[in-house]
Amino acid sequence: MDDRVILRVGAKILIPFILLFALYVQFHGDYGPGGGFQAGVIFAAGFVLYGLIYGLGNVKRVLPPQAVYICSALGVLLFAGVGYVTMALGGVFLDYGVLAHDPEHGQHYGILLVELGVLITVFGVMVAVFYAFAGRGRVET
């Protein structure tokens, strides 16, 4: 791979913007098309690109499989956790209105947290799928 300068430099330039764009899609989900699912896939795409150009070993050093495993479970917990908190605060499951004094703000915080949970799980699962396919038939590096 050392001789493919364009690929290596191109990826290095693109990856920060891919990750930033993912966050844009995530936070813009409140006002327009977007949200946790799409953002999670784009965020994972940044890591997949890194893995494709620099090899599975390097991407696994950046993002260990164990961290990916934890991410995929953590997002679900965050999502459902928000639901539990709203129940503890006296609302029904996922009734974000009770999260703040002003129900409108509560709705805002609630959807942000829930979408963050979606992002984390989708990101984790996408990278896990990439690791599983990319790691087939070769020695673990």
Place this chain on the structure above:
Amino acid sequence: MTQHLPVLLVVVPLVAAPIAALLNRPRLSWAVAVGATLWALYAALELLSQTMVSGAIHYELGGWTAPYGIEYVVDAANAWVVVIVALIGALVTPYARKSVEREITKDRIPLFYAAFILCLTGLLGIAVTGDVFNVFVFLEISSLSAYALIALGNDRRALTASFQYLIMGSVGATFIVIGIGLMYIMTGTLNMADLADRLPEVASSRTIPVAFTFLTVGITLKLALFPLHMWLPNAYTYAPSAVTAFIASTATKVAVYLLLRFFFTIFGATFSFDVMQLDRILMPLALIAIVAMSLVAIYQENVKRLLAYSSVAQIGYMVLGISFVSVLGLTAGILHLFNHALMKGALFMSMGCVMYRVGSVRLEQMNGLGRAMPWTMAAFVVGGLSLIGVPLTVGFVSKWYLVQAALEQGMWPVAGVVLLGSLLALMYVWKVVEVAYFREVDPELGISEAPLSLLAPTWVLVLGNLYFGINASESVGVATRAAEILLGVL
């Protein structure tokens, strides 16, 4: 907390699944699974007793009112299904610990329990939700985790079986979502009660019959009605024993519930059976399933496979009951949901015990097991008697109501087929009994009785077969109530 029960029933297991995965220790993950299933059983029983006293319970998620937001609705029909799923879950999980240690590699056990709890979550979710799109989401949760669970079987053929199920199951799920989409286009709503109100206005259009057809094919594929059952035998045969016991007693039952919900509550019996004449398709298919699949079961050499074909035949009984479109017929069908879960759960669990000690469930390796593993094989015999429909077992109660429902409408030949099915069941059960009790055991193998943690859950189900066979008033009471709600008699 009581008012949150309908949602807690689903979201406690939903949270338990990632926790089981995060703990990543076989024993700890198992303990989480036990906790989640026991909670589900408690919540299910509580919901059932509440609905029997005070009628349907409504719960609006996120505080959005019903036709716009997602609503969970629990009435006698789905509370009954929830109890079946939770009961089998709570019995299979303690059973799974040793069985799974033997059959699945250690590093995969935490993920096994995570997938197992997710499957339970999905099945419970399908049952309690009052929103058709939510049904599809939970259907995917339960199906995807079921594919993963089946693929964990230690036979390599488990992978192809799982893949076959994946393809067929996805086709079924796609058909269901197409049907839901078409209904949404015509009515603009996804809420079941709202759909039931709005569908009659547009029922004369061409779109609604097409939606109905897609849903029929999709759901009958999921419940493995006769010509669409091809995914089932391999999936049940090669899945880990605990998975077979769980899925065989719950997944197809939940699909039968979906059939009831869509065709009785949403489309309404008048549209489904007078206009679309669905009973004219369901009844012949159910009868063919009973006879043909019982015949195929007789020729099987692998007992799990034999029981799998018998399951397809038993699904025929449930669908037959539904196809009478009478309170008595529906009662029989809904009753058989529960009764079949009891008998097939006991039978597959006893085969799991054999798998644990012998390492195979092929007939030629079961010589003399009646003496080597007396409790295991006794459980099989009682389960088998129940399958045949011998009095004092739940199988008899189901068949009694089925025959009555057939005679009520003067369908003597149908009653005859039901009895013929019992005769065929006798043949395939006898095949196993003969090998286990009338052949000499090979003393060199040194096979001993299965451990208590496997036997105890099996025998709870066996005793359930006897208890609800002798004292059927409770189960028949709930089933009748559910049938009346579905037919709108109440």
